[in-house]
Structure formats: C-alpha cells, structure tokens
Amino acid sequence: MLRSRVARVALAAAVVGVLAACAGGAGDADGTGGPGPATPSTADALESGTITVFAAASLTDAFEELAARFEERHPEVDVVLNLGGSAALAQQVVAGAPADVFAAAAEPPMATVVDAGLADDATVFATNTLELAVPTGNPAGIAGLDDLAREELRIALCDESVPCGAAAATLLDEAGVDAAPDTLESDVKAVLTKVALGEVDAGLVYRTDVRSSGGSVEGIDVPAAASVVNRYPIAALAEAPHPAAAAAFTAFVTGPEGRDVLDRLGFGAP
Amino acid sequence: MTAPQTTPRAPTRRRPPRAHGGLAWPVAVLAGVGLAVLVLPLVALVARAPWGELGELLARESVLEALVLSLGTATAATGVCLMLGVPLAVLLARAAAWPTPARRLLRAAVTVPLVLPPVVGGIALLLLLGRRGLIGSALDDLFGITVPFTTGAVVLAQVFVALPFLVFAVEGALRSTDRRTELAAATLGASRWQVFRHVTLPLVAPGVAAGAVLCFTRALGEFGATITFAGSLPGVTRTLPIASYLAMQTDPDEAIALALLLLAVSVGVLLLLRDRWLPGVRG
Amino acid sequence: MTRETPAPSPPPRGPAGARPALHADVTVTRGAHRVEAAFDALPGHPLAVVGPNGAGKSTLLAAIAGLVPVDAGRVRIGDRDVDRLPPERRRVGVLFQDYVLFPHLTVRDNVAFAARMRGSRHDARAAAEPWLARYGLTTLADRLPGELSGGQAQRVALARALAAEPEVLLLDEPMSALDVELRHDMRAELAQHVREFGGATVVVTHSRADAATLADHVLVLEDGRVTQRGTLEELAAAPATPYVRRMLATSEG
Numbered sequence: 108m109l110r111s112r113v114a115r116v117a118l119a120a121a122v123v124g125v126l127a128a129c130a131g132g133a134g135d136a137d138g139t140g141g142p143g144p145a146t147p148s149t150a151d152a153l154e155s156g157t158i159t160v161f162a163a164a165s166l167t168d169a170f171e172e173l174a175a176r177f178e179e180r181h182p183e184v185d186v187v188l189n190l191g192g193s194a195a196l197a198q199q200v201v202a203g204a205p206a207d208v209f210a211a212a213a214e215p216p217m218a219t220v221v222d223a224g225l226a227d228d229a230t231v232f233a234t235n236t237l238e239l240a241v242p243t244g245n246p247a248g249i250a251g252l253d254d255l256a257r258e259e260l261r262i263a264l265c266d267e268s269v270p271c272g273a274a275a276a277t278l279l280d281e282a283g284v285d286a287a288p289d290t291l292e293s294d295v296k297a298v299l300t301k302v303a304l305g306e307v308d309a310g311l312v313y314r315t316d317v318r319s320s321g322g323s324v325e326g327i328d329v330p331a332a333a334s335v336v337n338r339y340p341i342a343a344l345a346e347a348p349h350p351a352a353a354a355a356f357t358a359f360v361t362g363p364e365g366r367d368v369l370d371r372l373g374f375g376a377p
Numbered sequence: 378m379t380a381p382q383t384t385p386r387a388p389t390r391r392r393p394p395r396a397h398g399g400l401a402w403p404v405a406v407l408a409g410v411g412l413a414v415l416v417l418p419l420v421a422l423v424a425r426a427p428w429g430e431l432g433e434l435l436a437r438e439s440v441l442e443a444l445v446l447s448l449g450t451a452t453a454a455t456g457v458c459l460m461l462g463v464p465l466a467v468l469l470a471r472a473a474a475w476p477t478p479a480r481r482l483l484r485a486a487v488t489v490p491l492v493l494p495p496v497v498g499g500i501a502l503l504l505l506l507g508r509r510g511l512i513g514s515a516l517d518d519l520f521g522i523t524v525p526f527t528t529g530a531v532v533l534a535q536v537f538v539a540l541p542f543l544v545f546a547v548e549g550a551l552r553s554t555d556r557r558t559e560l561a562a563a564t565l566g567a568s569r570w571q572v573f574r575h576v577t578l579p580l581v582a583p584g585v586a587a588g589a590v591l592c593f594t595r596a597l598g599e600f601g602a603t604i605t606f607a608g609s610l611p612g613v614t615r616t617l618p619i620a621s622y623l624a625m626q627t628d629p630d631e632a633i634a635l636a637l638l639l640l641a642v643s644v645g646v647l648l649l650l651r652d653r654w655l656p657g658v659r660g
Numbered sequence: 661m662t663r664e665t666p667a668p669s670p671p672p673r674g675p676a677g678a679r680p681a682l683h684a685d686v687t688v689t690r691g692a693h694r695v696e697a698a699f700d701a702l703p704g705h706p707l708a709v710v711g712p713n714g715a716g717k718s719t720l721l722a723a724i725a726g727l728v729p730v731d732a733g734r735v736r737i738g739d740r741d742v743d744r745l746p747p748e749r750r751r752v753g754v755l756f757q758d759y760v761l762f763p764h765l766t767v768r769d770n771v772a773f774a775a776r777m778r779g780s781r782h783d784a785r786a787a788a789e790p791w792l793a794r795y796g797l798t799t800l801a802d803r804l805p806g807e808l809s810g811g812q813a814q815r816v817a818l819a820r821a822l823a824a825e826p827e828v829l830l831l832d833e834p835m836s837a838l839d840v841e842l843r844h845d846m847r848a849e850l851a852q853h854v855r856e857f858g859g860a861t862v863v864v865t866h867s868r869a870d871a872a873t874l875a876d877h878v879l880v881l882e883d884g885r886v887t888q889r890g891t892l893e894e895l896a897a898a899p900a901t902p903y904v905r906r907m908l909a910t911s912e913g
Contacts (some may be wrong), residue, residue: 194626268627290608291524305509307524561729561760563747565774565824579764
C-alpha cells in the first residue's frame with residue numbers, strides 16, 4: 108500500500124504545483140488571512156484555490172471530516188489531503204513538495220520541518236495514546252502488553268522511525284516487555300490493516316485507530332500507555348502557495364470546531 | 378510546442394542534411410530528453426552520495442543484513458523462476474495450436490503480474506496464503522504453517538513479480554528457434570524429454586540467461602509486494618529496497634547509501650552476466 | 661565418384677541384407693489439403709515421389725516419419741505396424757530439405773546424436789567416429805554447422821540420419837538447398853550412399869534428375885492424389901497428366 112500512497116502523494120503534489128502555477132500569484136488578497144487565530148465562525152472569503160495538507164496517517168478520519176467542514180465554510184477553497192507516515196511526509200516537505208499545511212503524529216517530524224526553516228511555529232492540537240489491537244474475537248487470547256513477548260504469536264509494530272513505532276518502543280521499554288515482532292511497518296495504518304486481516308495476532312496502534320476501524324479490530328486497553336503520549340503538532344508552512352488559506356485551515360483545526368471533531372474521534376486535548 | 382521560436386541548440390556539426398543514419402531534429406531532441414530522464418536521476422544519486430561516510434554507512438549491521446537478505450532471496454527467487462518459468466514458456470510457445478480463448482487466457486495470466494502494481498500482487502498473495510487466505514488457512518490449520526512475514530514469503534513475492542520476465546524472455550527465444558530441429562531429434566530416437574533436454578534447452582540458453590538476469594534484478598528491486606505480503610523485519614524480510622525506503626524517513630544518508638548499493642549490485646550483475654553468458658545480447 | 665572421399669567401408673553395424681519393406685496406405689489432412697496415397701517401397705529399390713509444389717509430398721513423408729498424425733490408414737515397416745508409434749520409435753530416418761542440423765552441436769555431436777540418446781556422451785562419440793570417416797567428415801568433426809558448406813552439411817545430415825541405423829530412409833528434396841553447380845556431383849554421391857544404405861528409401865522431389873539418379877520407381881502425386889506410378893521410362897511412354905509431361909521435359913529441377 109505504501110507505494111501507491113507515495114505515488115498518489117507525488118501525483119497530487121505535481122497537480123497542485125501545476126494548478127498553483129496556473130493560478131498565478133497566490134498572494135494575500137485582503138487582511139482576513141493574518142497569522143492570528145481567525146475565528147472559524149466568521150466565514151471571511153479567502154482567495155479561491157486548492158490547499159494541500161500533509162497529515163499523519165493516524166489523522167485520516169479526523170482530517171477528512173475537518174477538510175469537508177472547512178470546505179463547507181469556505182466553498183472557494185478545496186482541501187487536498189496527503190496522508191502518510193509523518194517522517195516520510197516531513198522528508199517530502201523538506202524536499203520541496205508544495206504543501207500548505209503539515210500535521211504530524213509526533214514532534215520529531217515537525218522539528219525536521221522547522222529546522223529546515225519551512226515552518227515558524229507549530230501548535231500542538233491533539234494527543235493520542237497507544238492501545239493493543241487484535242482481530243475481531245481475539246483468537247489468540249491476547250490479554251495485555253506481556254503477550255507481545257510471546258514468540259509463537261504474530262505481532263506487528265510500527266518501525267521506530269515513525270511516531271507510532273517510537274511510542275511503542277518507549278512504552279514496551281517502560282513496561283519491561285521484550286517484544287518479538289514479526290514485522291515493523293512504516294505507518295500505523297499498515298499495522299491496523301494486518302490486524303484487521305487477521306494476519307497478525309496483535310499490534311500496537313493508536314486508540315483513535317481502533318475507534319475508527321469500524322469494528323474490524325478490537326481494542327485492549329493498556330494502562331501503562333497513559334504515560335506515553337504522542338503530541339500532534341500542526342503548522343502552516345512558510346512557503347505555502349496559499350498562505351492565507353493555510354493559516355485559516357490551521358486555525359480551524361486548532362479552534363473549537365476542530366476540537367469537537369478530534370474529541371469525538373478519541374484524540375486527547377493538547 | 379506551438380511556435381518554433383524555441384529552436385533547440387541545433388547540431389553544430391556539419392552534415393549533409395539527409396546523411397544516411399542522420400536523425401531528424403525532433404527525434405534527436407526528444408531522444409536526448411528521454412536519455413536525460415533515464416540518466417539524470419542516477420547522476421543526482423551519485424552526486425549527492427555521502428562519499429566520505431560511505432564506508433561507515435555500508436558497514437552498518439542493518440545495511441549488511443539487508444544486503445545479505447536481498448542477495449539470498451533474489452538468488453532463490455531466480456532459481457524458482459528458472460525451474461517454473463522455462464516449462465511455462467514452453468507451454469506458452471506451444472499454445473499457438475490451442476483454441477484462441479484458451480491461448481489468450483494463458484497469455485493474460487502470465488502478463489497480468491507484469492502490468493499489475495506490485496502492491497496488488499502483495500495483497501493478492503496475502504489473500505491466498507495469509508492466515509485467513511484461501512490456501513493459507515488450510516496450511517495453518519493442517520500443518521501449522523504460516524507464510525507471511527517469513528523469508529519464504531519474500532521469495533514468493535519476488536517470484537510473483539519476476540516470473541513473467543523470465544517466461545517472456547524464454548518464450549521469445551523459443552519462438553525464434555526452428556521447431557524442425559526438435560522433429561529431427563525425434564526421428565533420431567530422442568524422447569520428448571530428451572528433445573527438451575538436448576535440443577530445446579541448449580537452443581534457448583541465451584534467452585534463459587537473459588531472462589534469469591532480468592528476473593534477478595527485478596527480484597532484487599522488489600518492494601511493494603514484499604512489504605505488503607512479507608512485512609518488514611530486519612534480517613528476515615527487510616530487503617534493501619525496504620530498508621532504503623524506511624531509512625529515507627529518518628536518515629537520508631543511509632537511504633542514499635542503500636540505494637547506491639542496490640544500483641551497484643544490479644548494474645554489476647548485468648555487466649557480469651552479459652559478458653559471460655549473453656554474447657547475443659551485447660549492444 | 662569424382663570426389664576424394666575415403667573408400668566406402670562397410671557399414672559399421674548390420675549388413676545391408678534382409679532389410680524390411682515399407683508399406684504405406686494413408687490419408688492425411690494438413691490445413692485445407694488432404695493427401696491420400698498408397699505405395700510400397702522395397703529395400704534396394706528407392707521410390708521417388710514427384711509432384712508440383714503443394715501436392716502434399718512433404719506431408720506424406722512427415723506422416724510416414726510420425727511427425728504429423730494420419731487420419732486413417734496404416735504404415736508398416738516389415739511386419740511392424742508403426743502408425744501409432746511416436747517418431748522416436750519408428751526407426752525412420754529423415755534427411756530434411758535444408759538438413760536441420762543442430763546448430764549448437766559440433767559435426768561430431770550431430771552425428772553422435774542418436775547414440776547419445778541411448779548412452780553416454782563418451783560412448784556416443786566413439787560410435788560416431790566410423791560414420792565421420794565414412795562420410796569424409798573427420799577433419800570437420802569439431803566444426804559447428806554454421807561453418808559448413810551446403811554439400812558438407814548434407815553429408816553431416818545423412819551421416820546423422822544413417823548413424824541412427826534406421827530401417828527406412830526418407831529424403832525430402834535433398835538437392836534443393838544446394839547450389840545448382842554442385843547438384844550434379846552431390847546427386848551422384850548421394851545415390852551411392854542410398855545404395856549402400858540398402859533399406860527401403862523414399863525420396864521426395866520435383867526434379868526429374870533426382871528421380872532418375874536416386875530412384876528406380878516413381879510415384880506422381882498431384883493435388884493430394886496419386887496420378888501415375890511406374891519407372892521413368894514407363895511414365896515417358898504414356899504420361900498420364902500434363903504435369904508428368906512437363907516434368908519429363910525439364911532437364912534440371
């Protein structure tokens with residue numbers, strides 16, 4: 108699935124690039140799009156165009172809904188989502204992908220972008236914690252974190268290079284569990300898919316993933332996970348082709364309406 | 378493309394306008410652009426390589442592990458492809474006498490993996506051989522065998538994507554051989570197997586070698602089907618391309634080093650085998 | 661014999677006597693064409709099958725060798741019914757029109773091929789030596805077919821076929837791949853080899869000269885049917901069709 112996602116991102120980036128070029132200068136038309144938190148309820152007109160939002164895979168459901176609501180409020184703006192592993196997205200932004208907004212599942216990928224001078228300040232807008240996901244019916248009888256050390260079980264984790272993997276490593280370390288994974292996936296959705304297909308007996312994913320899976324996996328609460336919190340930062344990018352709309356979208360996500368949506372999907376408050 | 382004002386650098390060499398073997402300028406220009414598309418990315422890869430730290434990067438445990446795994450699985454996949462692909466190519470070449478629908482179906486079955494995104498192949502393999510797959514569930518219930526996430530799964534994914542390359546190379550060679558040599562062998566007392574072993578196979582040997590090289594390099598570069606079907610665990614299923622992809626997220630220098638390694642191995646294999654066994658394919 | 665070949669030595673194995681006859685009575689369909697023919701070829705009395713292009717001559721030979729299936733009829737060699745046997749078990753040797761040597765094998769290994777199918781490479785090569793000597797191929801033994809002249813290739817093909825010790829020998833247009841200047845000498849040489857073989861022999865040709873030199877009976881095949889049979893003299897006395905009359909009038913085919 109990774110390759111197609113990458114291809115899609117590349118294609119979308121190319122299309123956006125062309126569109127941006129065709130649209131000419133994407134300057135700030137009037138004073139509405141200042142960097143200060145615009146009130147989402149006042150639907151000031153933005154310059155029409157398409158903004159590209161790079162977001163962590165774990166934000167898929169939340170950002171699809173947020174994008175739809177934002178477009179309702181600003182019919183003149185189209186939001187295109189590119190979803191993937193946070194680290195990969197960060198590398199693409201650094202490599203010059205024409206993105207307007209970046210939302211990561213942890214702070215290190217955002218730091219990569221900020222260090223490259225491509226974002227000034229990031230706002231943490233949500234938190235998430237890990238949970239054990241097992242196939243429906245829990246065929247292997249997984250009870251807790253300790254089961255991840257059982258060699259005979261099939262276990263999927265995220266690779267440590269992505270936020271869910273880093274969090275999983277921290278969690279397992281703190282709990283003193285020597286996990287025996289069979290695969291280290293490059294984003295959380297790949298872990299979730301393998302659990303849902305029953306190809307693995309358990310995986311560590313975000314609680315929001317379990318909630319948004321529509322019952323295709325079951326969650327098992329891990330008390331120790333409460334102390335390993337992923338903080339999700341968002342930033343409008345310095346070289347955004349549409350800075351006003353980018354700022355407006357960022358403000359929308361961090362504002363009350365964004366909070367509502369994120370709450371409902373299981374994300375914690377910053 | 379509308380106005381010819383953007384005349385590209387005209388060839389400065391003086392040549393008779395219709396010199397034999399000369400190219401029309403649009404052909405020459407587009408050919409040059411095409412060549413650039415193929416070569417420039419590799420130039421960039423080489424130019425951006427962290428040559429100073431290359432030794433240290435390539436000596437890393439994770440890199441060596443991925444290299445050994447990649448070479449091993451690609452070799453095994455090539456072996457499997459040879460064993461299954463040559464007979465399949467013979468079947469395909471002989472299918473000329475079949476009724477058209479059956480012949481087309483057979484050809485399509487061999488062609489599809491060639492045009493399929495490898496990820497789709499990985500999903501399909503998972504649905505067949507995964508623990509809840511068509512065959513995989515029986516394997517698991519009866520023998521306790523699970524295929525995904527094993528090195529064998531990596532080989533299987535590579536075979537799936539690389540087999541058509543071998544089949545078509547050998548089939549092409551078969552089609553260009555004179556079938557009457559096989560008939561002549563039969564009149565000299567050769568059984569069908571002996572005809573295959575002593576006549577058909579030696580005659581298509583250059584095609585088999587070419588197919589094996591293509592097969593190996595394709596298997597070496599396999600990514601999508603592998604990560605989908607076999608997962609990604611260092612030393613077990615994390616091959617060079619997957620290691621390179623993952624490294625790109627956190628350590629671009631290591632990713633570039635891995636990419637260079639992959640490039641070197643592929644080109645090396647191509648050159649080595651071409652000189653030794655593929656005189657007919659030489660440029 | 662005009663060429664300086666080694667003096668013909670006796671065949672390495674098996675005397676020429678007591679060879680079986682070939683009896684064929686077959687119907688063969690190839691695409692839109694249908695061939696029906698019945699004939700006997702007796703040892704020591706080569707039969708020429710002549711006819712215009714497309715008459716079905718080569719199809720008839722292929723049917724006897726087992727290379728195409730027959731619709732009906734039978735093929736007997738001596739008292740063996742061979743029409744249900746695969747080609748490798750019929751003991752029918754074929755000299756193909758353009759010889760069809762194995763391009764990847766040396767002259768020696770081409771001639772040794774039949775023996776190689778029955779034994780080790782070493783034994784097969786040893787068994788090939790007398791045949792190479794007999795056909796003047798010893799000095800060419802390590803060459804590949806691509807390095808041979810037409811006449812040399814014909815000798816290799818004949819040695820290869822006869823080294824398999826067939827009971828019946830079929831020759832398909834044996835001269836057509838040779839340069840016209842060479843044909844006369846090669847034809848005489850081939851006739852000599854056919855006589856030495858001594859078994860039932862069928863030669864397909866559209867050349868009167870081939871029929872005259874290589875065979876002593878002629879069967880005329882036109883459009884899949886036998887239109888006349890007999891010696892060339894008998895044909896000349898009463899040509900049954902315009903084709904036979906034209907064929908007899910040409911000096912070299």
